[in-house]
Amino acid sequence: MEYLPNVIFAILLVFGIGYFARNVGRLKRNIFLGKDVDVSDNKPLRWKNMAKIALGQTKMVVRPIPGILHIIVYVGFVIINIEVLEIIIDGLFGTHRIFAGLGKVYDFLIASFEILALLVIIAVVVFWIRRNVIRLQRFLKPEMEGWPKKDGNLILYIEVVLMLLFLTMNAADFQLQQLGSAHYVQAGAFPVSAFIAPLFQGMSEANLIMVERIAWWLHISGILFFLNYLYYSKHLHILLAFPNTYYGKLRPKGQFKNLEAVTNEVKLMMDPSADPFATPAEDAPVPEKFGASDVKDLDWVQLLNAYTCTECGRCTSECPANQTGKKLSPRKIMMDTRDRLEEVGKNIDLNKGTFKDDGKQLLDDYITREELWACTSCNACVEACPVSIDPLSIIMDMRQYLVMEQSAAPSDLNNMMGNIENNGAPWPFNQMDRLNWSQES
Amino acid sequence: MSSELKVPTMAELFAAGKQPEVLFWVGCAGSFDDRAKKITKAFVKILNNAGISFAVLGTEESCTGDPAKRAGNEFLFQMQAVTNIEVMNAYGIKKVVTACPHCFNTIKNEYPGLGGSYEVVHHTQFLKSLLNDGRMVLEGGTFKGKRITFHDPCYLGRANDVYEAPRDLIRKLDAELVEMKNCKKRGLCCGAGGAQMFKEPEKGDKDVNIERTEQALETKPEIIAAGCPFCNTMMTDGVKNKEKEGEIAVMDIAELIATAQDL
Numbered sequence: 001m002e003y004l005p006n007v008i009f010a011i012l013l014v015f016g017i018g019y020f021a022r023n024v025g026r027l028k029r030n031i032f033l034g035k036d037v038d039v040s041d042n043k044p045l046r047w048k049n050m051a052k053i054a055l056g057q058t059k060m061v062v063r064p065i066p067g068i069l070h071i072i073v074y075v076g077f078v079i080i081n082i083e084v085l086e087i088i089i090d091g092l093f094g095t096h097r098i099f100a101g102l103g104k105v106y107d108f109l110i111a112s113f114e115i116l117a118l119l120v121i122i123a124v125v126v127f128w129i130r131r132n133v134i135r136l137q138r139f140l141k142p143e144m145e146g147w148p149k150k151d152g153n154l155i156l157y158i159e160v161v162l163m164l165l166f167l168t169m170n171a172a173d174f175q176l177q178q179l180g181s182a183h184y185v186q187a188g189a190f191p192v193s194a195f196i197a198p199l200f201q202g203m204s205e206a207n208l209i210m211v212e213r214i215a216w217w218l219h220i221s222g223i224l225f226f227l228n229y230l231y232y233s234k235h236l237h238i239l240l241a242f243p244n245t246y247y248g249k250l251r252p253k254g255q256f257k258n259l260e261a262v263t264n265e266v267k268l269m270m271d272p273s274a275d276p277f278a279t280p281a282e283d284a285p286v287p288e289k290f291g292a293s294d295v296k297d298l299d300w301v302q303l304l305n306a307y308t309c310t311e312c313g314r315c316t317s318e319c320p321a322n323q324t325g326k327k328l329s330p331r332k333i334m335m336d337t338r339d340r341l342e343e344v345g346k347n348i349d350l351n352k353g354t355f356k357d358d359g360k361q362l363l364d365d366y367i368t369r370e371e372l373w374a375c376t377s378c379n380a381c382v383e384a385c386p387v388s389i390d391p392l393s394i395i396m397d398m399r400q401y402l403v404m405e406q407s408a409a410p411s412d413l414n415n416m417m418g419n420i421e422n423n424g425a426p427w428p429f430n431q432m433d434r435l436n437w438s439q440e441s
Numbered sequence: 442m443s444s445e446l447k448v449p450t451m452a453e454l455f456a457a458g459k460q461p462e463v464l465f466w467v468g469c470a471g472s473f474d475d476r477a478k479k480i481t482k483a484f485v486k487i488l489n490n491a492g493i494s495f496a497v498l499g500t501e502e503s504c505t506g507d508p509a510k511r512a513g514n515e516f517l518f519q520m521q522a523v524t525n526i527e528v529m530n531a532y533g534i535k536k537v538v539t540a541c542p543h544c545f546n547t548i549k550n551e552y553p554g555l556g557g558s559y560e561v562v563h564h565t566q567f568l569k570s571l572l573n574d575g576r577m578v579l580e581g582g583t584f585k586g587k588r589i590t591f592h593d594p595c596y597l598g599r600a601n602d603v604y605e606a607p608r609d610l611i612r613k614l615d616a617e618l619v620e621m622k623n624c625k626k627r628g629l630c631c632g633a634g635g636a637q638m639f640k641e642p643e644k645g646d647k648d649v650n651i652e653r654t655e656q657a658l659e660t661k662p663e664i665i666a667a668g669c670p671f672c673n674t675m676m677t678d679g680v681k682n683k684e685k686e687g688e689i690a691v692m693d694i695a696e697l698i699a700t701a702q703d704l
Contacts, residue, residue, distance in 0.1 A: 251550070254596050262515045262516055266519040327645075400514075420506070420509055420517060425503070437471075
């Protein structure tokens, strides 16, 4: 019986981490449903980008208020994980405050965790007010109704509860230390929870231990719950922001990739010695599909982008089309891509590893043509993203599918393309008149 | 005045066994659009005045393929690119200057992968370098103290990080450069990019160029400066829409300089 809590703790830990690992496996499988893309170039710059953008949060502070609040929550989250390490060791071995031997350093650590916990609570309250009271424009877009809105608030509630449990645990511990209770070593400094401690004044030792234990167990269970909540939430960015910034676009923003399959075709067309009537070899590969109509036509970095999206809406609030009331929202492009990818993943799980056609695709069922054609390719969304997501690349790939596979461009654009093809200009002017301006007054 | 324009073509120079310092890529707008042709001429006047050896491709130039590519027609884009690259490579072109950020971006970034590698500069960068090297003199008289706001073309600014060259030139005119709410990295699109120039906009509350013009008007400018023929058209339309065309001029940087030099 003596070891029962340790055993329960170990089971909880294994179950919590195991379930999370299973979801990480699923996440990886889904991301690699995307086409391969070579992102092995320029490693030093990639590491630098990750350090600056994900670790250093440089793009968050472009908007200073949410930026600084976010840094507080982020630093709080990272540092409090040291405390979690202690909790895990204590839980497994039945010790209490195993790191207490660090003496003054330990006092300093605990004090800083407490101050951060308080700052996180303040930041989260401000975030909640921004979302629910001030009702910032970018949190009210149509794509934010339902689960995305609930998810955003739920994360805030969980964070507050976790921080309050941490402080309650410390406050009860502080009281127990005052009482000289056995097992409760004299360690740590409690600059914040010392203000909660008076609430427990006069409580019996047994009750105090109960409060401390309940807070401790709920705190660690909450953390394990939160870990597993990540996969189902926009909060996945706390993990994926790192690989995503590493694999982010390095080329100039205006440089779009040249489709290799097209280059080969164009070369053949331009080759005077090519036989136009030659039948393709029997073992010729199936001609590649041009552009993207579903998630599997995108590359895996684009799919990683979709899972990394935090739905912060900075892209959408900078998008000129969205600002002027058009349907396009770059955030929605990313959310749709993720939703569809999840749907495809579930389909594969249900059908024992193979995808069974469900008569749906990303195009039309999720992203409408009206959205795709409203984009000016201005790169404002790409610039605005704090974690290097490129919604524009998905829009462009889907336009390629519409134009090259379906010939479904708006008629004005078909005219423009016809003019380029025939006259070498988007307008119906003769190429031979191209120098007329030099003679005109 | 236009009779003074000296516009040599690559074909002429090639026949005479000469190679110009730089190819001036005029672009479709610069060749055919009435408003943009003025920008083209202003730039040529500056080049003539500074005695720069340049040439144009003339009838051998064709659309870079930018609007086709942004519309999703990669085939048409690559056909255009390969044809243009063949022409430029045949002439042994090393350096290209253009007044159109779309041509600039495409030739600079997307042509190398298809066999066309050149040093490509935007005309504002080129003019800035002439100024730095003392090959062009610029005095501000005409625009001294005038409030000028600069609209960043997406394909020059955000797409290629060119923000300072046009601004340096405006400052050189002794003008008062005023920035819009959204400028540089956070500049707002004029609404023409991504092939939007050639189609009706999707349904919304207003057109993008109106929004951008409103931002420009907030700075109370006398002149809205642009560095892109498409931005120029969109902003001119916006100013007309606000019935301000009597008070506010939309001018390309090349036009500002040609005016300052009294060309």
